[in-house]
Amino acid sequence: MRLAIFTDTYEPEVNGVARTLGRWTDFLRRQGIEVMVFAPDPAMDNTSLQTSIQVQRFTSFPFFLYPECRLAVPNPVPVRRALQLFQPTLIHVATPFNMGLFGIHYAKKYRIPLVASYHTHFDRYLPYYNLQWMAKLLWRYLEWFHQECRMIFVPSPSTKAQLVGRGWRGERLDVWARGIKTDQFYPGVERTALQLPGPYAITSEQFVVLYVGRLSPEKDVGIAIDAFDKFRKSHPNAVMLIAGDGPSAGELEARCNREQLPIHFLGFQSLPALRELYAAADVFLFPSATETFGNVVLEAMACETAVVGARAGGVADTVTHGVNGLLCDPGSVDSFADALERLYQEPEERGRLAARGLAYSRNQSWDAIFGRLLSQFLEAESGNIGTIVQHIST
Structure with missing residues (x-):
């Protein structure tokens, strides 16, 4: 051929x-x-x-x-x-x-x-x-x-x-x-040694929520920000990291700065820094309902991070609700905020979902x-x- x-x-x-x-x-x-x-x-x-x-x-x-x-x-x-x-x-x-x-x-x-x-x-x-x-x-x-x-x-x-x-x-x-390439995406990172761009740093006591992907309207990154904002009002140790770039980046970052939200925009990240971000996060939050697959979901799973995604498109083909991640109603701030609350309050379930996500990714x-x-x-x-x-x- x-x-x-x-x-x-x-x-x-x-x-x-x-x-x-x-x-x-x-x-x-x-x-x-x-x-x-x-x-x-x-x-x-x-x-x-x-x-x-x-x-x-x-x-x-x-x-x-x-x-x-x-x-x-x-x-x-x-x-x-x-x-x-x-x-x-x-x-x-x-x-x-x-x-x-x-x-x-x-x-x-x-x-x-x-x-x-x-x-x-x-x-x-x-x-x-x-x-x-x-x-x-x-x-x-x-x-x-x-x-x-x-x-x-x-x-x-x-x-x-x-x-x-x-x-x-x-x-x-x-x-x-x-x-997934398991030699590129895998668990394990020393959070305190993680080198983030700019003045950002995270500690072992913080609850870290991560979004990775394009920053554009169809990715519903605003839903992720709204859900995190609602969740973090009860949890001052929560912080959100956003890795990616796109046409909405400036508007989203300006909003977070204006409202003084503990959300850090890291820009585009490549390996090996990207793997370290996945592995350091407690939850990977991905609200996009337009995916035909959603590669970043599988990458997060391979780094043994619990996934919260939209019950739509290709993400719902990868994530089985309650088995290897949690699925939420597309566009629902309350649904995503509740999922974050659930994984915060139940660390054992968070670990179980992350472990099963890791096992799933290794078969791909x-x-x-x-x-x-x-x-x-x-x-x-x-x-x-x-x-x-x-x-x-x-």
């Missing part, structure tokens, strides 16, 4: 889709499979990025609904030349924007088998930007975009169920689960997930649909 991936986000971008694709291409390389990636120029400087995967980059600008996902302005001439040299036997479109459209175009033109991965419920973002009126148009576009795909891979059973509910054929949908091996995915890609490549690969020529 020679795989061409067309995506609007890729390493060194740090969102979940980019990281997953980076791990996927690294796995394929280790299996001896040749991969070429077509992706936008990254927002950050990537001069130090080292990769053994061929990556064709194109000028881009940020997408307003998801700035980490950039809209490329690809030149068809170098794309065609690169494909002529590479001669892919399978095309994977990972995002439904400009690069994905190029992938579909070349798959159709040269009769190359096509698969897709569906990562994000963009329709759920629309209400946060007063764009509800676009929902029907968006779904029509997404249905058209995926109609030629032999297989469509989704992050969770709930995502598959939603798409089937919208009339997508279930036999074309399969779950591409997310995994990336290699096992990718091994199954590779078999499915090979099946799609050879398929019984009757499509014949036509070598790309000028």
Whole structure:
């Protein structure tokens, strides 16, 4: 198999889709499979990025609904030349924007088998930007975009169920689960030795609530802040750490400073500091109801931290309420505050949920997930649909 991936986000971008694709291409390389990636120029400087995967980059600008996902302005001439040299036997479109459209175009033109991965419920973002009126148009576009795909891979059973509910054929949908690297995310940290940016420090006596993720309206970070504020009024030893960046960062931090809330904004955090934050927290609070998976939930579990999440989307596929975490009503400040109170008052239950979360995470091996995915890609490549690969020529 020679795989061409067309995506609007890729390493060194740090969102979940980019990281997953980076791990996927690294796995394929280790299996001896040749991969070429077509992706936008990254927002950050990537001069130090080292990769053994061929990556064709194109000028881009940020997408307003998801700035980490950039809209490329690809030149068809170098794309065609690169494909002529590479001669892919399978095309994977990972995002439904400009690069994905190029992938579909070349798959159709040269009769190359096509698969897709569906990562994000963009329709759920629309209400946060007063764009509800676009929902029907968006779904029509997404249905058209995926109609030629032999297989469509989704992050969770709930995502598959939603798409089937919208009339997508279930036999074309399969779950591409997310995994964890246990050598990167694991328990154990000396809290007093934790080096936080700026003047912040935490002690062993404090009850630490952590949020990790993008700071944007659809993540409902304001719900987390409101819930923590309600909870901490009865618990002055409580402190909240927020690790991440995004369009809402300035507004949220200004509010917390204005109201003098014990909430510290740490900005974007990478490994190994990110692992230490997870391991140092008593509770990981994640109120987002728009996730198709929610990688940060699994990361927190792998660091043996009790998880409180929204009873919605992919988070509810990972967290079993009362077994390996707690689930709350989406958008309910009271529900999340009550969950924090419960875990504060019952440290034994908090420890039990954290231990079971750790055990769950250790069964989510990336290699096992990718091994199954590779078999499915090979099946799609050879398929019984009757499509014949036509070598790309000028």
